[in-house]
Amino acid sequence: MKKYLLTMFFALAVTDIFSQIHTDQNGLKTTVINNIQANEAQARRYEVATIGYNSHHWQFGGVIVIELFQHSFQTGYEKYILENGHGQGANSGSAVLKLVESDGIGHNAKVTLGTPYDLGTNYSDKANMGLPVYVDVRFYTNYKVKITYLQNRVETVNDQNQIKINTSPIGVNIDDFIPVVRPSKDLVTIGNLKIKGNGLNYIEEGTLGIGTTDTKGYKLAVAGNVIAESVKVKLQGAWPDYVFTPSYKVPTLQETEKHIKDKGHLPGIPSASEVKANGVDLGDMNAKLLQKIEELTLHLIEKNKQLQEQKLLNNNQEDRLRKLEMTINKK
Known part of the structure; x- marks a missing residue:
């Protein structure tokens, strides 16, 4: 037992x-x-x-x-x-x-x-x-x-x-390895997606599409309107202050007029059809617009010099005429 x-x-x-x-x-x-x-x-x-x-x-x-x-x-x-x-x-x-x-x-x-x-x-x-x-x-x-x-x-x-x-x-x-840390599962929801935290919230890699699944390689793509209190664009290329350097050749007004007649838009600015097809890079476009403003400023400065010279010439002529009239009247 x-x-x-x-x-x-x-x-x-x-x-x-x-x-x-x-x-x-x-x-x-x-x-x-x-x-x-x-x-x-x-x-x-x-x-x-x-x-x-x-x-x-x-x-x-x-x-x-x-x-x-x-x-x-x-x-x-x-x-x-x-x-x-x-x-x-x-x-x-x-x-x-x-x-x-x-x-x-x-x-x-x-x-x-x-x-x-x-x-x-x-x-x-x-x-x-x-x-x-x-x-x-x-x-x-x-x-x-x-x-x-x-x-x-x-x-x-x-x-x-x-x-x-x-x-x-x-x-x-086996050889040493780097462990997998971040989950590889897609996050899918039909409800509200909310990311909240007091620390830094960020998307480290990849792209983000809002209203679209085709970001066309951009980090952020939005199909629709965007509103913001402030937008800061930081260019990696040169800012157009080079227009004011002595070596920069400012297009003449005659050259600009001819380009407008031939192409229908300012030199260096994309056409309406190009914007419709490819969109607009805000940073690049702001730089181009500033370039045109600076070129226009140089033209205005030059025109102002011409006006001042013309004004001085007119004043000299008026003085000569006034003196001539005074001489004639004395006779």
């Missing part, structure tokens, strides 16, 4: 330990992998799972969630979504791996996909494939890995809709 009770106790203990590693909630399964770690400063790679899928047909549970929990000297958490279904890795393209969440300050691990290989079996004349899944760890850190899946868990992958999970994987040395 005592021996029987000990056997039952041992069996229940093993079952309890096993159940803590694997859970199954109405077909949604999770497995927590034993501790994986870097070899001090040496980065290591662990094959945590292998997925069996068919190379063409619909997949059952093509989405797998992989979570990385750092439990060493810093806080760190990463959540990956692996999509490997019809149209993504199965019958076309490759499996898609996305980092969708990243928290904490210590990020020293990442999920990596291996190269798919033929399992040597098939379903409806289409080959079944295997896809290795790795977790890479670096710089003295330890990680727990949690995998959530719908596939059938097996010890040997040889068919579709299967997954083999290595609960105690053996690491191999």
